[in-house]
Amino acid sequence: AQSVTQPDIHITVSEGASLELRCNYSYGATPYLFWYVQSPGQGLQLLLKYFSGDTLVQGIKGFEAEFKRSQSSFNLRKPSVHWSDAAEYFCAVGSWGAQKLVFGQGTRLTINP
Amino acid sequence: DTAVSQTPKYLVTQMGNDKSIKCEQNLGHDTMYWYKQDSKKFLKIMFSYNNKELIINETVPNRFSPKSPDKAHLNLHINSLELGDSAVYFCASSPQSSGGYTDTQYFGPGTRLTVL
DSSP: OOEEEOOOSEEEEETTSOEEEOOEEEOSSOOEEEEEEEOTTOOEEEEEEEOSSOSEEEOGGGOEEEEEGGGTEEEEEESSOOGGGOEEEEEEEEETTEEEEEEOOOEEEEEEO | OOSEEEEOSEEEEOTTOOEEEEEEEOSOOSEEEEEEEOTTOOEEEEEEEETTEEEEEOSOOTTEEEEEEETTEEEEEEOSOOGGGOEEEEEEEEOOOTTSSOOOOEEOOOEEEEEO
């Protein structure tokens, strides 16, 4: 069965600083990987996804993520965060044949002015 | 122009009551889902429907009954509400993937259910 671990429950960074949110997955075959963002009181919005091909994927709002099969990781990065990036970030894994996503427990991002 | 909408946004009710949450998507997707997000923000799938047919039922108590009158709607009815049912419930939809893989899911704004 698939599983996703986001090791950091809460991260605080200063505005303008770089950001990396960690995601590790467990799945026997090629995973389909997603990052979603949830702003307070809102639903989840897709930031980016990896299905195949180039292991560095670009998303919306200046985010990118890199798939590393050898490390079973799909870390999310942004070179310079803005106060509006404060939110909950979820990594998720899908799989072949299963029409569902398995989510990590989320990382709450706080931005210091 | 909301893609996935849910009603109501907030629901406060007493233990033992029966309530429903409605979901509609205007994306033309074939597959719809219900997720439960608990107080620790953990998201877990409950049900999935494809073209009105139930395809995933993740060990949810049978007090929860999804109903899909057509592929654009997936409603969730909950009988005999319990305190532990308090959570945020998200509806989502995705296109039918021809290749058998999990495609992108589009989420509604959520319904915050509080059981007193």
